[in-house]
Amino acid sequence: MIVKSLKIKNYRNLKEVELNLNEDLNIFIGNNGQGKTNLLESIYVCSIGRTFRLNSENELINFNENKSIIEASINKNNYDLKIDLILEKNKRKQVFFNGVKLDKTGEMIGVLNNVIFTPDDMKIIKDSPIERRKFINIDISQIKPKYKYMLNQYKKIVSQRNNILKNFYTNNSNKDIINIWNDYLVNIGTELIYYRNDYINNLKKYAVDIYSDLSGNNEMLDISYKSNIGNINDKDKSYIKKIFLEKIEKNLENEIERRVTLYGPHKDDLSIKINGKECKYFASQGQQRSAILAIKLAEIEIINKEIGEYPILLLDDVLSELDNSRKGYLIKYIKGIQTVITTTDDNDLKNLTKNYNKNFYYINEGKIGNITN
Ligand SMILES: Nc1ncnc2c1ncn2[C@@H]1O[C@H](COP(=O)(O)OP(=O)(O)OP(=O)(O)O)[C@@H](O)[C@H]1O
Ligand SMILES: [Mg+2]
Known part of the structure; x- marks a missing residue:
């Protein structure tokens, strides 16, 4: 194109x-x-x-x-x-x-x-998980239009569920209502987790080789998706759903106290490592830049594979x-x-x-x- x-x-x-x-x-x-x-x-x-x-x-x-x-x-x-x-x-x-x-x-x-690399993209490594989620969301939306729709749905569900958690004990029927919202959260949340994990695994396939070449075969990059519901790598959707539901059911009291939804893809993160060490804390400026560059070049390959x-x-x-x-x-x-x-x-x-x-x-x-x- x-x-x-x-x-x-x-x-x-x-x-x-x-x-x-x-x-x-x-x-x-x-x-x-x-x-x-x-x-x-x-x-x-x-x-x-x-x-x-x-x-x-x-x-x-x-x-x-x-x-x-x-x-x-x-x-x-x-x-x-x-x-x-x-x-x-x-x-x-x-x-x-x-x-x-x-x-x-x-x-x-x-x-x-398009794939863009600006100096601001260093935020993907240096800043909070919000930046890494933003990066994943924009990337997947480009190749899977359905993803963006599901993401918007999910955001609405989290916000509605938070409203119930905020006033949980003011209404007896909330004990039943929360179960309905748990189902919504887990159903769409599982799709997002699955898409994101799959995307990151794909990205990794390309980025690891690109980084290795970029560094003259001296350094090794690793990228992995981190979900706070547990380890979901290589797991199917039904397994993800099961542990997601277990997690929120087990932590309901905690959520009511904190008044927010604590588990799900709105809290997940990405780990980016060079030679086994987290980039954010240990990589040099040039290495951090190279890691992002390798990820961006990997994105190009994924888009090419998806849209030809x-x-x-x-x-x-x-x-x-x-x-x-x-x-x-x-x-x-x-x-x-x-x-x-x-x-x-x-x-x-x-x-x-x-x-x-x-x-x-x-x-x-x-x-x-x-x-x-
Ligand atoms: N809405 C606007 N209307 C007019 N000028 C604007 C507007 N927004 C930003 N600018 C001007 O654009 C210029 C910045 O342009 P830009 O960020 O593209 O610079 P650059 O060539 O990339 O510079 P650098 O090498 O420092 O990155 C600034 O001078 C800024 O005042
Ligand atoms: Mg500039």
């Missing part, structure tokens, strides 16, 4: 941009604060309808304007497709797929597949902190996959991509130009 061209109007500092992208490598060079991440973000927004940064929709529109438009022309499985996204201050965003307005923005997910085409790869300032051999491996890996890469310093990339089909662009105060080379 490739993005053939982009038309951007008033997206952050990108006032008016029209770009034809190279089907292989696109390198955007610019100083700090010129709009490189904004450009990657504009492609990402056409993929899942929202930003990966901590901004409200209004903040994505240029400070001095009320409306922003992004148009992405895509070629997927030899079909030309188009996504148009319109953001208007204090209004609901509008998404058009091939000119037809979508009822829900969620329907766009899966059209423009590689997604577009968005790499924001990824080369810093990687040593030369890791940089070289990355650049070799992405050959043949449409990639947009941003950098403040193009010296490394110029050397590493000598025989590549590529476009260089400069970006300055939100204006983009081609560099002929």
Whole structure:
């Protein structure tokens, strides 16, 4: 899958941009604060309808304007497709797929597949389990639209169940009602746990080899899914359901006291280790970055397996902190996959991509130009 061209109007500092992208490598060079991440973000927004940064929709529109438009022309499985996204201050965003307005923005997910790596992704290792769950959720939603629906259902169930736990003893019928909510929780929760565990095992299959190559066969990566209902690896759905139900039935008093649902996929986590040691506490900056990179490259392989085409790869300032051999491996890996890469310093990339089909662009105060080379 490739993005053939982009038309951007008033997206952050990108006032008016029209770009034809190279089907292989696109390198955007610019100083700090010129709009490189904004450009990657504009492609990402056409993929899942929202930003990966901590901004409200209004903040994505240029400070001095009320409306922003992004148009992405895509070629997927030899079909030309188009996504148009319109953001208007204090209004609901509008998404058009091939000119037809979508009822829900969620329907766009899966059209423009992408894998993005930004410096913020280090949060997946460094921050709380919330970041790791967010990462898993976005990934699985791209390839399994049903997952996102189930996730929303599950969130509603947890919130309803929490309401009952909060006022448990004020109403005698709650003893019966909680059993109904337990069933809902366990049924949908089991599906989520199963999907997540399966996805992580798949990711691991690719990421372990990629990391090993990336580190010159010197280091070993391990990833595993951690559920707080117990060890569910290699277990079938009926087993997961059984231990999930047992866990919440056994801990009901505890939950009533704490007034929240304590067990289930809303509490699960991911363990990422290098050479047997948890990355979060023991890995160096470069090793952490390499681990995330290996996971992202593994994601590309999973998407390719699922949809039969590689997604577009968005790499924001990824080369810093990687040593030369890791940089070289990355650049070799992405050959043949449409990639947009941003950098403040193009010296490394110029050397590493000598025989590549590529476009260089400069970006300055939100204006983009081609560099002929
Ligand atoms: N809504 C907006 N309207 C106008 N400008 C904006 C808006 N939001 C952000 N900006 C501007 O965009 C610029 C940042 O762009 P961006 O994050 O793409 O920089 P960058 O080129 O990636 O820089 P770095 O190399 O530091 O990562 C900032 O100058 C910021 O003021
Ligand atoms: Mg940036």
